[in-house]
Amino acid sequence: xxxxxxxxxxxxxxxxxxxxxxxxxxxxxxxxxxxxxxxxxxxxxxxxxxxxxxxxxxxxxxxxxxxxxxxxxxxxxxxxxxxxxxxxxxxxxxxxxxxxxxxxxxxxxxxxxxxxxxxxxxxxxxxxxxxxxxxxxxxxxxxxxxxxxxxxxxxxxxxxxxxxxxxxxxxxxxxxxxxxxxxxxxxxxxxxxxxxxxxxxxxxxxxxxxxxxxxxxxxxxxxxxxxxxxxxxxxxxxxxxxxxxxxxxxxxxxxxxxxxxxxxxxxxxxxxxxxxxxxxxxxxxxxxxxxxxxxxxxxxxxxxxxxxxxxxxxxxxxxxxxxxxxxxxxxxxxxxxxxxxxxxxxxxxxxxxxxxxxxxxxxxxxxxxxxxxxxxxxxxxxxxxxxxxxxxxxxxxxxxxxxxxxxxxxxxxxxxx
Ligand code: ADP
Numbered sequence: 001x002x003x004x005x006x007x008x009x010x011x012x013x014x015x016x017x018x019x020x021x022x023x024x025x026x027x028x029x030x031x032x033x034x035x036x037x038x039x040x041x042x043x044x045x046x047x048x049x050x051x052x053x054x055x056x057x058x059x060x061x062x063x064x065x066x067x068x069x070x071x072x073x074x075x076x077x078x079x080x081x082x083x084x085x086x087x088x089x090x091x092x093x094x095x096x097x098x099x100x101x102x103x104x105x106x107x108x109x110x111x112x113x114x115x116x117x118x119x120x121x122x123x124x125x126x127x128x129x130x131x132x133x134x135x136x137x138x139x140x141x142x143x144x145x146x147x148x149x150x151x152x153x154x155x156x157x158x159x160x161x162x163x164x165x166x167x168x169x170x171x172x173x174x175x176x177x178x179x180x181x182x183x184x185x186x187x188x189x190x191x192x193x194x195x196x197x198x199x200x201x202x203x204x205x206x207x208x209x210x211x212x213x214x215x216x217x218x219x220x221x222x223x224x225x226x227x228x229x230x231x232x233x234x235x236x237x238x239x240x241x242x243x244x245x246x247x248x249x250x251x252x253x254x255x256x257x258x259x260x261x262x263x264x265x266x267x268x269x270x271x272x273x274x275x276x277x278x279x280x281x282x283x284x285x286x287x288x289x290x291x292x293x294x295x296x297x298x299x300x301x302x303x304x305x306x307x308x309x310x311x312x313x314x315x316x317x318x319x320x321x322x323x324x325x326x327x328x329x330x331x332x333x334x335x336x337x338x339x340x341x342x343x344x345x346x347x348x349x350x351x352x353x354x355x356x357x358x359x360x361x362x363x364x365x366x367x368x369x370x371x372x373x374x375x376x377x378x379x380x381x382x383x384x385x386x387x388x389x390x391x392x393x394x395x396x397x398x399x400x401x402x403x404x405x406x407x408x409x410x411x412x413x414x415x416x417x
Pocket of ligand 1: 326356
């Protein structure tokens, strides 16, 4: 659909004002002509409408065509203005061109010349308008690009600051066991040189080694967390998935976890295995992380339970504690990397804080298995972390029947420190 061109004709000669539009309607397609018998009235119309071209007589009572042209240049600098001059009015014509007139139409008006001049003017205006629109679009695009660059820069600055914060936490956390290790070694050497009997030496060694092993274990845990998070960030975490029984997996890890002079462990397992296809050690790592958090954030003597359930096509592993719980506004953040709810002084004394990577690594491991992890918690009442993993699906069994798998029995362990 072609758009109508809108033209304004200004002339105090009312006969011409009637005749000219008729002539233009006859010779031009898709044109709409407005008229005005004075420059002042024309100005009002120009303010309201964005005309494609304006044709005005140069000589008019009151405001003349040249004054009108000057006003149009202010109001609508892109609109071409054609001025009608009388025969021999050379000086006026020169003034009109200097004032920015697009073209001159000589009286008596040659209609064909007028129509051709109008066509040129309209095309010029439409091209100018298009250029203007494209300029606007470019400016808009430019602005949105600038905005994007600004946002990205802010993100990078934020990420950089987070990395700096993280590095400072890592160095601080690694320094603590390292300092303890160094101190203990120096003490050991001093004590060794001052001990006389064999029994003394054995006791000194035994105490020193226990403390050193604790520091080494802590450093090992921190370094492992760092390595795991780097594997995840670089997309290099490889899962070695094998079909196994989740009950068996939990039992093995729990036995190891509670071995020695550890907590009391009670077990209620009516019987059936829960088959999953997982990386045995990685899921064990998730379990141990949840158990050690449950212990870290619970008072001594309060029970921690591990429950295994089957719900639909998922195996659910629930770790429940009755500890300090988590504030509702922190629940969404605890699975983010490096997020730690700041511990109280008392909590800090009881157990050293981690890097805030444990739950992040656990979430990523579970998600890589096609599962999900979530938490429900109430401050001062405790928390339940639920890991959902897809059950192993036997392709032959699927062909045999489409019925949902029969629910398996649960297994429940209770640990008390
Ligand atoms: P961290 O190694 O610092 O414990 P995690 O990623 O394991 O890091 O946990 C993140 C935060 O979630 C912890 O700082 C702690 O505040 C909170 N949190 C995790 N588990 C529990 C829990 N069982 N009870 C209360 N708070 C918990």
